[in-house]
Amino acid sequence: MHLRVGAGSDRGRVRTMNEDAYMLRARDGLFLVCDGMGGAPAGEVASQMAVDAIDRQLHTNGSAESESAAERAEYLPQTRKLAAAVRWSNAFIYDQAQKDPRQSGMGTTVVGAWIHEHVASVAHVGDSRAYLCRGDRLEALTRDHSLGEVVRRAAARAGQEIDVPRARHDVLVRVLGREPDVDVDVSEVPMQPGDYLLLCSDGLTRMVPESVMASAIREQREPQRICDYLITAANGNGGADNITVVVVEVADRWWRRLMERRRRPAGRGEDVEAYAAV
Numbered sequence: 001m002h003l004r005v006g007a008g009s010d011r012g013r014v015r016t017m018n019e020d021a022y023m024l025r026a027r028d029g030l031f032l033v034c035d036g037m038g039g040a041p042a043g044e045v046a047s048q049m050a051v052d053a054i055d056r057q058l059h060t061n062g063s064a065e066s067e068s069a070a071e072r073a074e075y076l077p078q079t080r081k082l083a084a085a086v087r088w089s090n091a092f093i094y095d096q097a098q099k100d101p102r103q104s105g106m107g108t109t110v111v112g113a114w115i116h117e118h119v120a121s122v123a124h125v126g127d128s129r130a131y132l133c134r135g136d137r138l139e140a141l142t143r144d145h146s147l148g149e150v151v152r153r154a155a156a157r158a159g160q161e162i163d164v165p166r167a168r169h170d171v172l173v174r175v176l177g178r179e180p181d182v183d184v185d186v187s188e189v190p191m192q193p194g195d196y197l198l199l200c201s202d203g204l205t206r207m208v209p210e211s212v213m214a215s216a217i218r219e220q221r222e223p224q225r226i227c228d229y230l231i232t233a234a235n236g237n238g239g240a241d242n243i244t245v246v247v248v249e250v251a252d253r254w255w256r257r258l259m260e261r262r263r264r265p266a267g268r269g270e271d272v273e274a275y276a277a278v
Contacts, residue, residue: 001118001191003029004249006223010231012203013239019043020201020244021108023051029115030058031246035128035201037175038106046093046108046177053089054112058082076188079121082114083184086123086176093177107175111142111199115248120189120197125182126175129205131213132189133196138214141187144202145174196223197248200230203241207234223247 005026011018019036021044034050036043058081075083089110097103109126122130127144143149176182191197196217204213208230216233220226227245234243 001029001115002251003115004223004251005031005247006225006227007244007246008224008227008231009244010203010235010239010242012242013235015242017044018242019047020203020242021047021051022199022244022246023055024246025055026248030055030112031114031197031199031248032110032112033128033199033201033244033246034176035109035126035203035242035244036106037108037172038103042097042103042106043108045103046097046106049093049096050089050108050110050176053092054082054085054110057085057088058114075186076119076121078114078116078119079123079186079188082112082121082123083186086110086112086125086184087182090125090176090182091180094180097177105178107177109172109201110176113197113199113248115191115197115250118191120191121186122189123184123186125184126172127202127205129200129202131198131200131210133198133214133217134192134194136214136218138210138217140210141189142185145172145185147171147173191250193250193252195250196226197250198226199246199248201242201244203239203243204230204234204245206240207237207243217247223249 003026005024007022007024009018009020009022021034023032032051032054034047036047038046097106109128111124111128111130113130114121122141124142127146130141132139132141216226216229220229226247230245231243
């Protein structure tokens with residue numbers, strides 16, 4: 001499986017600093033987006049700490065001890081390891097916050113994808129999101145851990161449809177680093193040539209409708225162009241928060257042959273090369 005990748009992050013038009021962080025490990029098929037909170041500099045510290053901790057833990061053999069019995073029965077080893085690494089990062093951030101009063105209360109969202117053998121393992125905590133675009137359809141792979149989403153889903157179970165105020169969506173009920181333990185939502189998504197995986201912070205989803213995100217993927221095609229377009233669109237709609245976008249395309253074989261013949265000058269991100277995901 002060969003991947004094309006693009007990424008970008010922008011502080012937006014309101015915030016004074018960028019507290020988002022992201023990571024691309026295209027050769028390993030590993031991608032992360034984190035959105036820090038807790039006030040400068042704690043939010044920026046928490047998001048980068050999460051990225052580093054998850055990456056470090058995935059390259060050791062120390063994650064398996066935190067797997068639950070249900071996870072062992074239901075999910076692939078790569079999915080279990082990703083979830084365990086996210087939980088380990090939560091404990092690490094929490095411990096660091098207890099040691100430094102300046103970082104008390106810091107936390108971060110996380111959404112991560114690990115693509116291996118035609119399956120994307122997705123793990124998330126908070127309101128950073130993952131989407132799958134296949135053909136003309138954009139499908140959300142995650143559900144926000146926000147008060148607004150809890151209220152909306154409770155109403156849906158009762159057969160009601162309500163308009164939840166934006167303020168409730170801004171209140172997160174689950175993040176990394178605020179408590180010693182955290183529940184991590186995971187899923188597994190079969191991937192095929194032509195699919196796009198999009199990871200983003202809520203600085204995108206608050207500003208850009210999903211219909212625009214879908215049309216950007218269809219029209220722009222190249223991962224880095226998609227990222228640049230969406231960040232510009234979010235800023236054009238107010239840029240109320242930091243904006244981070246990672247786009248991964250499962251490339252068709254024709255693209256691989258083309259890239260073997262010609263390499264274009266590299267731009268931002270890693271969309272100009274095709275990588276074999278292990």
